Amino acid sequence: MRVSRYFMPVLKENPAEAQIVSHRYMLRAGMIKQQAAGIYSWLPLGLRVLNRIQQIVNEEQERAGHIPLLMPTLQPADLWRESGRYDDYGQEMLRIKDRQDREMLYGPTNEEMITDIFRAHVNSYKDLPLTLYHIQWKFRDEMRPRFGVMRGREFLMKDGYNFDVDKPAALHAYNRHMVSYLRTYERMGLTAIPMRADSGPIGGEDTHEFLVLAATGESEVFFDSAVTELRLGTREVDYDNREEVAAVCKEFTTLYARTDETHDPALFDAIPEDRRKVARGIEVGQIFYFGTKYSEAMGATVVTADGSKVPVEMGSHGIGVSRLLGAIIEASHDDKGIIWPEGVTPFPVGIVNLKQGDAAADAACEGLYKALAAKGLEALYDDREERAGAKFATMDLIGLPWRITVGPRGLANGVVELTSRRTGVSEELTPEAAVTRIAEIYAGV
Numbered sequence: 383m384r385v386s387r388y389f390m391p392v393l394k395e396n397p398a399e400a401q402i403v404s405h406r407y408m409l410r411a412g413m414i415k416q417q418a419a420g421i422y423s424w425l426p427l428g429l430r431v432l433n434r435i436q437q438i439v440n441e442e443q444e445r446a447g448h449i450p451l452l453m454p455t456l457q458p459a460d461l462w463r464e465s466g467r468y469d470d471y472g473q474e475m476l477r478i479k480d481r482q483d484r485e486m487l488y489g490p491t492n493e494e495m496i497t498d499i500f501r502a503h504v505n506s507y508k509d510l511p512l513t514l515y516h517i518q519w520k521f522r523d524e525m526r527p528r529f530g531v532m533r534g535r536e537f538l539m540k541d542g543y544n545f546d547v548d549k550p551a552a553l554h555a556y557n558r559h560m561v562s563y564l565r566t567y568e569r570m571g572l573t574a575i576p577m578r579a580d581s582g583p584i585g586g587e588d589t590h591e592f593l594v595l596a597a598t599g600e601s602e603v604f605f606d607s608a609v610t611e612l613r614l615g616t617r618e619v620d621y622d623n624r625e626e627v628a629a630v631c632k633e634f635t636t637l638y639a640r641t642d643e644t645h646d647p648a649l650f651d652a653i654p655e656d657r658r659k660v661a662r663g664i665e666v667g668q669i670f671y672f673g674t675k676y677s678e679a680m681g682a683t684v685v686t687a688d689g690s691k692v693p694v695e696m697g698s699h700g701i702g703v704s705r706l707l708g709a710i711i712e713a714s715h716d717d718k719g720i721i722w723p724e725g726v727t728p729f730p731v732g733i734v735n736l737k738q739g740d741a742a743a744d745a746a747c748e749g750l751y752k753a754l755a756a757k758g759l760e761a762l763y764d765d766r767e768e769r770a771g772a773k774f775a776t777m778d779l780i781g782l783p784w785r786i787t788v789g790p791r792g793l794a795n796g797v798v799e800l801t802s803r804r805t806g807v808s809e810e811l812t813p814e815a816a817v818t819r820i821a822e823i824y825a826g827v
């Protein structure tokens with residue numbers, strides 16, 4: 383993409399309404415525009431990151447054997463009367479009437495609807511296990527929408543629902559989600575710690591939240607600092623192997639890590655003092671096991687191997703897809719702007735032409751742009767007639783992890799400059815070597 387042809391309305395000034403750094407940088411980098419409290423348009427640069435995040439989520443869900451579908455944003459109120467949540471949900475639910483005076487709502491979550499789909503089409507244990515998920519917009523009329531996409535009213539969520547014949551199978555699905563989420567967040571460059579939490583309006587007995595540590599996080603968290611060292615890394619996990627999946631979950635949930643809702647001071651005090659940490663975190667996901675809460679209320683049953691009819695065992699599992707942009711920026715930025723991890727960056731590399739109009743510089747930039755494209759890497763090429771300082775400031779603000787700087791002086795020596803946004807370290811390379819290096823970096827992403 384050439385900056386001269388792109389739509390990236392970068393702001394010079396700090397927007398007064400943004401209280402935290404991620405919100406400030408998302409507005410300044412022209413990623414989002416507020417349309418009403420907690421409701422945003424996703425401008426092209428923001429949409430590219432949102433799409434990258436969705437792609438990672440999809441890949442990891444499919445790797446775990448979970449199946450995508452798509453449910454609507456609008457739901458009939460009657461479904462929610464069946465579970466009893468129509469009244470329970472209160473003011474957070476946006477209630478709408480259609481022209482026939484039928485009561486509808488903009489879905490804050492989809493337990494009822496997925497249970498309705500299940501009961502319409504499945505009735506035998508032979509069709510289980512089954513986990514269905516979608517990535518869809520939700521609406522929650524939050525009392526205090528704030529911090530940009532972090533606490534929106536309209537927001538994008540990945541929500542998945544497992545259906546199993548008995549509790550051990552449902553707990554395996556819970557564990558599978560935990561492991562797939564750990565991998566998902568790691569691919570986004572995040573450390574998200576699973577913490578024992580409270581189940582709130584979703585209900586159920588077992589639940590973990592995934593928290594990214596950040597001073598601006600809305601949750602208070604208590605943990606053993608050793609938990610922040612745990613990594614899934616590149617190990618292969620066989621998602622069908624119950625013991626193996628459970629062992630990974632045990633590894634990640636044995637050390638003390640809880641939100642304020644479930645904090646136990648006595649257990650906390652048993653941690654060696656130098657590892658006892660109280661901090662703040664951003665909740666980027668939550669998984670729930672709730673058994674037959676919805677299936678019983680809504681009559682979703684299966685016939686088991688011995689011929690008896692039982693309510694299906696369920697859980698639901700969510701990732702805050704749009705919130706993740708804010709969380710990643712809170713975890714990865716400096717005073718010049720965003721520093722995207724390679725896994726989610728809107729463009730893998732930026733090209734800055736120091737002297738637009740100089741025949742050699744223009745030709746070298748075009749050559750780099752095409753050579754990168756040939757390797758499947760779409761660069762963002764700043765081809766504007768602008769001062770070099772302004773181009774650098776924009777690149778730093780939008781946070782592409784790598785920048786290639788091209789100018790007549792370097793080209794006279796046959797080199798361009800490759801700079802890491804994270805470390806600021808630059809090296810001089812031939813254009814061909816720069817392309818090879820970038821391709822190597824992204825080969826493992």
Ligand code: P5A
Pocket residue numbers: 490491492493522524531532533534535537538539540541542584665666667668669670698699700701702703704705
């Ligand atoms: C699990 C999936 C649920 O709704 N039902 C379906 C369950 N869980 S949850 O914890 O309430 O939400 C899942 C994740 O969505 C994000 N989230 C939000 N993101 C932005 N703005 C909001 N107002 C908002 N509310 C929830 C969180 O990341 C949460 O973990």
